[in-house]
Amino acid sequence: MKSRENRPYAGYRRLTVGLGVLSFVLLISACSEPTQQYETPKALCGVEVPTDVLDPLLPEGEVVSERSEAASGVKRCYVSVDDKVALSTSIEWYEAETPIAEIASKTIGVDPGDKVTPDKRYSYSGKGGAGLIRCEDSSTIDKDVDGDLYATVRVGGDSVDASVALKMVQAYTTAVPAAGDCEVDL
Structure with missing residues (x-):
């Protein structure tokens, strides 16, 4: 006891x-x-992208901002979190029938050996990818242009799951025509 x-x-x-x-x-x-104190953007420099597709690509932080540049037929968008580029996109013209792997090879952080979708429209990896933009209204394209319009997405910082990056590349690529970017003078 x-x-x-x-x-x-x-x-x-x-x-x-x-x-x-x-x-x-x-x-x-x-x-x-979670330390993400900002609201995920609904658009990247005017191109609407679902927030559930974009959110997994952005790091935690306090402030999100975007900046766009356009010159020589290329439109770029930079999305920063706490003043550090977290994601960048581009819309640009290439010679007609340029293979998607070649477009990828010209994107920083994306490699020509990246995965390519069976339809050969998208190239992707954990660092981003590229996609062929299909403009429905051909009247917005100058008849003198013999080329194709492509979108690229590059993830800043660490790699992400390649399937997450592919969803972003697909969403961005298919949203470009609705944003009015199927034009020669970007």
């Missing part, structure tokens, strides 16, 4: 263990809270 002299220490021990467990639970819950 236990003596009564040890009872105060048993209560103290339970209190100490209880406080330790509570501290651990609070620490774990604080660490697991």
Whole structure:
């Protein structure tokens, strides 16, 4: 039988263990809270992209911003989180029938050996990819242009799952015509 002299220490021990467990639970819950304090953009420089497709490609942070540049038939968009480029896209003209692997080879961080979809419209990897843009309204394209319009997506920072990058390349590529970017003078 236990003596009564040890009872105060048993209560103290339970209190100490209880406080330790509570501290651990609070620490774990604080660490697991997402630190993404910005709202995921609904468009990238005017090209609408579903937020559920874009969100997995953007890092945690406080502020998201975008900047676009257009020159010599190329339109670029840079999406930054806390002033660090997290994603970049481009819309640009290439000679007609240029293989998608060649387009990929000209995109920083994308490799000509990347995966290509069976229809050969998209090239992709964990760092991004390229896609052939299909403009429905050919009247918006100058008749003197003998080329194809391509979109590229490049993920900044660490690689992501290639299937996630492919979803982004497909979403961006198919959204370009609706944004009015099927024009010669980007």
